[in-house]
Amino acid sequence: MLNVNSVVSLNGTFLTGREHAYLGAAMAGALSGDGPFTARAAALIGELTGAGRTLLTCSCTSALDMCGLLLDLRPGDEVIVPSFAFVSTATAFVLRGAVPVFVDCRPDTLNIDERLIEAAITPRTRAIAVVHYAGVACEMDAILAVAARHGLTVVEDNAHGLGGSYRGRPLGSLGALATQSFHATKNVQCGEGGALLVNDLDLASRAEIIREKGTNRGQFFRGVVDKYTWVDVGSSFLPSELLAAFLTAQLEGFDDIQRRRHAAWSAYHARLARWAAEQGIGQPTVPDGCAHPAHLYYLLLPDLANRQALLAHLERRSVLAAFHYQPLHTSAGGQRFGRTTAAGCPVTERIADRLLRLPLHAGLTPSDVDQVVDAVLSFEVSR
Numbered sequence: 001m002l003n004v005n006s007v008v009s010l011n012g013t014f015l016t017g018r019e020h021a022y023l024g025a026a027m028a029g030a031l032s033g034d035g036p037f038t039a040r041a042a043a044l045i046g047e048l049t050g051a052g053r054t055l056l057t058c059s060c061t062s063a064l065d066m067c068g069l070l071l072d073l074r075p076g077d078e079v080i081v082p083s084f085a086f087v088s089t090a091t092a093f094v095l096r097g098a099v100p101v102f103v104d105c106r107p108d109t110l111n112i113d114e115r116l117i118e119a120a121i122t123p124r125t126r127a128i129a130v131v132h133y134a135g136v137a138c139e140m141d142a143i144l145a146v147a148a149r150h151g152l153t154v155v156e157d158n159a160h161g162l163g164g165s166y167r168g169r170p171l172g173s174l175g176a177l178a179t180q181s182f183h184a185t186k187n188v189q190c191g192e193g194g195a196l197l198v199n200d201l202d203l204a205s206r207a208e209i210i211r212e213k214g215t216n217r218g219q220f221f222r223g224v225v226d227k228y229t230w231v232d233v234g235s236s237f238l239p240s241e242l243l244a245a246f247l248t249a250q251l252e253g254f255d256d257i258q259r260r261r262h263a264a265w266s267a268y269h270a271r272l273a274r275w276a277a278e279q280g281i282g283q284p285t286v287p288d289g290c291a292h293p294a295h296l297y298y299l300l301l302p303d304l305a306n307r308q309a310l311l312a313h314l315e316r317r318s319v320l321a322a323f324h325y326q327p328l329h330t331s332a333g334g335q336r337f338g339r340t341t342a343a344g345c346p347v348t349e350r351i352a353d354r355l356l357r358l359p360l361h362a363g364l365t366p367s368d369v370d371q372v373v374d375a376v377l378s379f380e381v382s383r
């Protein structure tokens with residue numbers, strides 16, 4: 001077919017208006033980290049998440065790596081991780097010699113199945129890492145209760161969930177530690193960037209030291225100590241002021257970004273509902289008590305062949321859709337460094353083959369949304 005439409009990309013960067021001015025202001029000062037824009041961005045993230053302490057990092061991956069260090073993991077310790085997740089949710093702990101124990105996801109929200117967690121706990125278990133997939137909260141009351149019963153730390157990988165909430169509580173404020181991503185595929189972006197949210201304030205001063213190469217430089221700048229020195233393990237996890245400046249502009253435009261993303265998400269959800277029901281295709285589930293931040297919109301096809309057929313069908317109509325996570329437990333790294341429980345992760349294996357993400361970003365125009373919806377509606381499942 002002829003491509004008369006423009007290409008609708010899966011992700012995109014939406015400039016909220018102040019990015020150029022703030023980059024210029026950052027260039028007039030020191031470019032290294034922890035300057036005025038870093039403080040502004042951290043304060044805005046703190047307001048959105050209600051986090052105890054916000055530390056800007058170079059990525060969500062580096063914030064997760066900091067969690068691995070803060071947990072003081074020893075070789076052979078175990079961390080419970082969803083198999084349906086990004087690789088960094090597991091590698092952060094593998095880097096410390098710990099074993100990720102993969103748990104299956106729920107068939108509705110695709111989040112870690114909280115009912116399977118307790119059976120995965122052993123005497124070596126130290127923490128439970130969760131991902132709020134698509135920014136829809138995991139069943140956190142149940143997860144926090146299991147963690148409390150077994151003395152485990154909860155880490156929220158909240159890369160999708162900035163601005164989302166669970167029973168009135170912001171995502172990112174629920175675990176002892178939480179992480180954010182500002183990668184170019186996320187709602188709020190600076191190319192590569194992230195944050196560590198420290199809700200257990202007993203971990204805050206050590207988190208600051210680990211982020212500053214194992215030194216007490218932060219205390220020195222606040223006048224708490226008269227010289228700074230090496231005190232603990234650590235690395236360089238802080239981003240440049242240039243990135244913090246761009247990120248500040250994005251965070252100040254958060255409401256605008258979110259209005260635009262929700263408009264596209266809601267249009268897909270409503271306009272595809274009848275077609276999806278007729279074709280036996282699943283749409284996202286958002287349980288009561290969960291407010292999601294329109295991070296991604298997915299469809300669940302009946303099987304792999306139909307998922308691949310819809311991807312190709314959309315590409316011919318200039319709509320760039322994509323699949324998503326491949327199960328961690330069947331990946332080469334997952335097999336080498338992790339394990340599953342006896343139950344395995346059969347839901348994750350099925351979902352990974354069937355899931356398709358539609359374009360979703362703040363720069364989508366109403367005509368882009370029409371183009372996506374028309375392209376999807378012209379597809380028929382083959383049985």
Ligand SMILES: *Cc1c(COP(=O)(O)O)cnc(C)c1O
Pocket residue numbers: 058059060061062085086088089131157159160180181182183192193194
């Ligand atoms: C994007 C993402 C990450 C990694 O984020 P980076 O900032 O690119 O390191 C980690 N976990 C999840 C769930 C993600 O979606």
